[in-house]
Amino acid sequence: MTKRRPATLMLIENSPYSQDGRVRRESQALLREGWDVYVICPRAKYQRRYMNFDGVHAYQYTQREFGSGFVAYVVEYGYAMTMASLLSLWIWLRRGFQVVHAHNPPDFFVVIGLFYKLFGKKFIFDHHDLAPDMYDVRFGERARPTVAAVMRFFERLSCRIADQVIATNGSYRQVEIERCGISADKITIVRNGPEPRHFERVAPHPFLADRPEYVIGYVGEMGKQDGVDYLIRALGKLQTTRDDWYCVIIGDGEMVESLERLANDLGIGERTSFVGRVSHADVVPYLSGMDICTVPDPSNSYNDRCTMIKVMEYMAQSKPIIAFDLPETRYSAGESARYIVPNDEAKFAAALSELMDDPSLRESMGKRGRDRAAAELAWEHAVPHLLSVYRRILPGAVTSLEPVGLAPRRRDKTAKRPAVSQLEK
Numbered sequence: 001m002t003k004r005r006p007a008t009l010m011l012i013e014n015s016p017y018s019q020d021g022r023v024r025r026e027s028q029a030l031l032r033e034g035w036d037v038y039v040i041c042p043r044a045k046y047q048r049r050y051m052n053f054d055g056v057h058a059y060q061y062t063q064r065e066f067g068s069g070f071v072a073y074v075v076e077y078g079y080a081m082t083m084a085s086l087l088s089l090w091i092w093l094r095r096g097f098q099v100v101h102a103h104n105p106p107d108f109f110v111v112i113g114l115f116y117k118l119f120g121k122k123f124i125f126d127h128h129d130l131a132p133d134m135y136d137v138r139f140g141e142r143a144r145p146t147v148a149a150v151m152r153f154f155e156r157l158s159c160r161i162a163d164q165v166i167a168t169n170g171s172y173r174q175v176e177i178e179r180c181g182i183s184a185d186k187i188t189i190v191r192n193g194p195e196p197r198h199f200e201r202v203a204p205h206p207f208l209a210d211r212p213e214y215v216i217g218y219v220g221e222m223g224k225q226d227g228v229d230y231l232i233r234a235l236g237k238l239q240t241t242r243d244d245w246y247c248v249i250i251g252d253g254e255m256v257e258s259l260e261r262l263a264n265d266l267g268i269g270e271r272t273s274f275v276g277r278v279s280h281a282d283v284v285p286y287l288s289g290m291d292i293c294t295v296p297d298p299s300n301s302y303n304d305r306c307t308m309i310k311v312m313e314y315m316a317q318s319k320p321i322i323a324f325d326l327p328e329t330r331y332s333a334g335e336s337a338r339y340i341v342p343n344d345e346a347k348f349a350a351a352l353s354e355l356m357d358d359p360s361l362r363e364s365m366g367k368r369g370r371d372r373a374a375a376e377l378a379w380e381h382a383v384p385h386l387l388s389v390y391r392r393i394l395p396g397a398v399t400s401l402e403p404v405g406l407a408p409r410r411r412d413k414t415a416k417r418p419a420v421s422q423l424e425k
Contacts, residue, residue, distance in 0.1 A: 006397040007036040007097040013080045016044035107154035122393040125162035133302040171305035192309045193379040198316040208289025213246040217290035220310045222253030231296035236266035237349040247272045287317040295323035299342030315369035320362045336369025
């Protein structure tokens with residue numbers, strides 16, 4: 001008799017499943033291990049409420065716009081919690097699952113995890129972001145101490161209630177031990193890492209293929225904490241000494257319009273292109289056409305502890321990197337990056353100019369980065385750590401199951417638009 005496959009329920013609030021590279025990678029790894037994976041998340045445009053993504057069952061609710069500011073965030077999270085709670089009950093009654101796997105932000109999904117623990121389910125807290133620190137950085141002087149205290153409470157509660165906590169790097173692990181008060185043996189580090197497609201050698205995107213200038217690139221989100229404004233101001237300084245460059249910025253976020261205005265105000269609008277989000281298939285061709293890639297995230301309590309996935313994607317394509325000297329960025333990039341005193345735009349510009357004039361250094365930095373990414377940082381090296389978490393909380397849950405894909409699954413073919421890439425932290 002065929003043993004029934006174990007199932008996990010993943011919860012996401014800040015992006016659709018198709019746009020979250022880490023959740024997609026984790027889901028596919030669990031499928032290959034013999035798990036059924038159900039995901040509750042917001043729905044992207046041109047997608048249905050239920051979709052089957054290569055075996056992953058996604059139950060998607062409609063995103064609502066609630067504006068900005070503190071009240072809007074409260075309403076947004078309240079709406080997401082309500083939808084996730086209702087959908088989780090439906091999945092539990094119709095499909096069943098043994099694990100609730102919550103991806104933050106927000107940290108409020110612990111409430112759902114706590115409910116299901118009453119019925120014997122296991123709870124995994126996947127700690128993507130330090131939400132209290134992100135709040136402080138995003139709101140600065142407008143940050144409310146009471147809000148930060150509430151966020152720290154839910155962060156601690158998530159870590160303490162969880163059967164296992166997944167950290168993205170060693171810095172997060174320290175926060176979980178020191179700030180959240182949990183033991184080290186409850187934490188497993190599962191790093192972000194590039195997928196095989198990021199290592200593919202492809203021709204540059206047509207937009208970049210025939211450009212005579214040096215192409216400076218950025219791929220990622222454009223929120224307040226991401227520092228693209230530092231890059232724009234550095235380029236403004238670079239233009240005072242040379243004009244043989246062009247900058248391509250790929251991604252989206254709340255700061256795009258203000259960044260475009262800043263580029264125009266500094267007189268570099270014609271040399272700077274904001275491409276927006278691109279499809280998964282186009283990310284690598286754009287990277288292929290770049291000569292130097294940038295990590296302008298400034299030093300602060302949030303960024304100093306973050307692992308930026310864009311760093312490893314640059315490395316996979318053999319690109320030399322200019323970055324502010326942050327602890328986790330240095331850990332990831334190693335010798336593939338030139339490190340700048342944090343937040344110093346003039347030195348960032350000078351480093352760009354020096355690297356533009358040294359093709360042999362660019363090549364050697366790129367090679368060292370690609371070699372390190374392949375040998376140590378690729379996603380395949382993180383998968384065993386992820387699977388160890390599931391084996392620890394449910395030993396023996398997967399034994400001699402039929403391979404994924406043999407069981408009949410209903411696949412939705414109505415969505416005509418390709419999923420767009422979530423250019424993540």
